[in-house]
Amino acid sequence: MSDIERNRIEELAMKYAVQNAMKYGKARVEPVMAKIMAELPEYKGKASEIKRIVEQIVERVNNMEKSDLEDIISKLGVTLERKKPEGERKWPELKNAQLGLVVTRVAPEPNGYPTLGHAKGLLVPFIYARIYKGKFLLRFEDTNPRVERKEFYDAIREEFKAILEGAERELGLSPGIWDEEIIESNYLLHMYSLAEKLIEQGDAYVCTCDARKVRKLRAEGIECEHRRNSIERNMELWHEMINGGIPEGEAHLRLKTDMNHPNRTMRDPGIFRIVEAEHPIQGKKYRVYPTYDFSISVMDSLTGVTHAFRSKEFEPHVEVQRTILEKLNLRKYEMIQFGRVTVEGVPLSKRYIRPLIESGILQGWDDPRIPTLRGLFRRGITPEAISRFFYDLGPSKVDSTISMDAIAAYNRKILDPIVPRYMFVPDPVRAVIENFPEGLKAKVQVHPSRQDMGYREIEISVKKGIATLYISSEDKKVLKEGDTIRLRGLSTATVRSIMPDEISLKHISERKESEKVIQWVPADQAxxxxxxxxxxxxxxxxxxxxxxxxxxxxxxxxxxxxxxxxxxxxxxxxxxxxxxxxxx
Incomplete structure (x- = not known):
């Protein structure tokens, strides 16, 4: 990088770092980098070098007094951005919430790549945590090793980080990252001790009925014989489950509740089961894992969550989870449901997407035809657009079906002011221009409403007064002999003749108001x-x-x-x- 280039980068970094610091109290590297790269896309190959400059500038700005920042604002002519008011739209107040004390979390299972539906599950608790200036946790709910893989942990981290950084840039919610990461499987021994507490209290028992029998008895509200096991016998069977004395599928620990409860989910639900599969993090250390109801209720309590958000499909499980907390005398918290998201005409569920990938219909989880986050990013949908869309949608409990057109509308608003324009000629046909002057260059605006983005010049090769271009076949279809057209950014011409595979034009010096504007590319540089x-x-x-x-x-x-x-x-x-x- 030359000294001139470095000076330019330093000045931009200072401008945006000061802007960021004045808006949020402290400057951060990521949003400053994002603004520089949006303004200077041609420097993408030097991103690592630019980042080092930005880090130095951000550190310097964060050590400045407010008076120093104000001097820089005056010197560089920095325009201060207004921080968008947080939570000003459709976001109702949280019950029993205190400013600075709210703790929320997102708890993905690392069993696949995140989708647009996961984005809502991420953004709802994140937005509330930032509105209440509280704490936001990322907790991997990794207690089903048969379907979990290390690559999914990494994908969730990467894609959730992109969404939250987009939320910071677009919504002004800072910091755009989780405050703590928790791996649920690291707490298994503690969960074992809580299971043993339930057994010792007579609130849990080991059932060795097969799954079909359990389903039948729960449906009919009939207790099985194992419900009358002694505490000693249950503890003995529990340790056999842990130590490998009982095969997978032949025993599970059940919570003792009420087998005649009107909510069937409450009829002695299973809380631990055997899973003979190697865990992506814990390896072969464990073979007994908690069910969703046990792990989520216990972990939300242990990690300080004050408001737990989940999709309303889990609403029947709320009573089970509260019962577990009561029997263990653990801290309770607010459990809040929100509506599910479906995408019109496109499957979100992994069970629908996976067969399409395995059959070769889709290229992979990043195929741009499906609304996985990586598929959407590959398609050019920005994290900012996704963040703004779900912010405007709000935390409603009503299920919603959204269209890709709605996401596109938000994305268009994000991209339209910043992305460069290029001429493109689909299905091209040759256009030969006679009487074309030597040395005439095209001057094309990079962006129609951004003078600061400048112009591109395109040189035209001329041989014996003839220039050869390509135009689109669709444009050719609407032209007729004698028409006067404007070749975008270049010159005016009249249509002399139209043939199936070529159009003949003649350059004219004057420019007329009623001309049609046609896109083109030079044939020798196409x-x-x-x-x-x-x-x-x-x-x-x-x-x-x-x-x-x-x-x-x-x-x-x-x-x-x-x-x-x-x-x-x-x-x-x-x-x-x-x-x-x-x-x-």
């Missing part, structure tokens, strides 16, 4: 582009064409707008620029 459009979980369309020369500088991950076509994200580069179409 960049091959392939646009992949997700249509449904089962289908895509692929559109080929040419892009303007500057598209050669694009890198994977860049978000752009193809003029008159739509927003897209650069997916990969080979001999072709491969784009994933985001939306119009």
């Amino acid at each position: 960049v091959p582009v392939k646009v992949i459009k997700p249509l449904s979980p089962y289908s895509i369309s692929i559109v080929g064409g040419f892009g303007e020369p500057a598209m050669k500088e694009l890198r994977p991950g860049d978000r752009i707008q193809l003029i008159r076509y739509g927003f897209a994200r650069v997916d990969s580069l080979d001999r072709t620029i491969n784009l994933i179409f985001s939306h119009e």
Whole structure:
């Protein structure tokens, strides 16, 4: 990086760090980096070098007095951002909540990649924690080793972090990260001791009925013979479960409640079972694991959660969980349900998505046709758009079906002011321009309403007064001989003749008001582009064409707008620029 470039980066870093510090009290590296990279996408290859500069500037700014920051504001002409009011929309007050004392959590099971539904489960407790200036926990509910894998822990961390950082940038909720990470399986020995307490109190017993019999007896409200086991016998069987004396599926620990309870979930629910599978973190250390009802109720109490949010499908389990807390004399907390999210025409459940991947219909969990978070990110949907969408949706208890069009509308508002525009010619046909002057260059705006983003110049090769371009076949269809058109950013021309595979134009010097504006790319500098459009979980369309020369500088991950076509994200580069179409 040259001295001139470094000075430019330092000035931007100082500007945005001061902005961030004045808005939130302390500057943070991530939002400063995000603003610089959005303003200077051409520096993406130097991100690590830029980050080191930003870290130094942020540290310096955070050590400054307010008067020093105000001097910099005056010197650099920094515009201060207004912090968005927190919780001002549809977010009702929490019951029994005190400012600074609220603790919420998200408790994902690491059994797959997060989806759009998980984003709501993440954002609702996070937003409330930040509204009440409390604490937010990420707790991995990893007590079913048969379906859990190490890669899922990492995916959840990475994708949840992206969403929360987006929430900080878009909603002004800081810090955009969880305050503590907890691995639930690290608490198994403590949960064992609580299980033994229940056995000793006569509140739990080991049942060796098979699963089919248990379901039948619970449905009929009939007690099984093991309910009358002595405490000593239950403790003996419990230790056999732990030590390997009983095979998987042949025993489980059940909570003793009321087998005639009107809520069937409350009829002696299972609270521990044997799972003979290696755990991704604990290995083969354990073979007995708690059920959801036991682990979530106990862990929320032990980790200080004051308000536990969960999808309303678990509402019948609330009574079970409160009963467990009562019998163990553990601290109680508020249990709050919110509505589930489904996406119109697209499966969210892993049990629907997994077969599509295994059959080869989908490429993987990051396929842009499905609403996994990684699929959405690959498609060009921003964390900011997802955060804003769920903030506006609110924590309603009503189930909601959302459309990808609604997500696209939010994403468009985020991208439209910041992404560069490029000319793209799908399904191209040759356009030959006669009478074209030597040395005439095109001047194309990078962004129609952002003068600060500048212009791109495109040189046109001219041989004997003839220039050769490509235009789209759709534009060709609407033209007729004698039409006057404007080649975007370049010149005016009249249509001389139209053939099946070529159009003949003639350059004219004057510019007329009624002309049609046509996109084009120079034939000798045309960049091959392939646009992949997700249509449904089962289908895509692929559109080929040419892009303007500057598209050669694009890198994977860049978000752009193809003029008159739509927003897209650069997916990969080979001999072709491969784009994933985001939306119009």
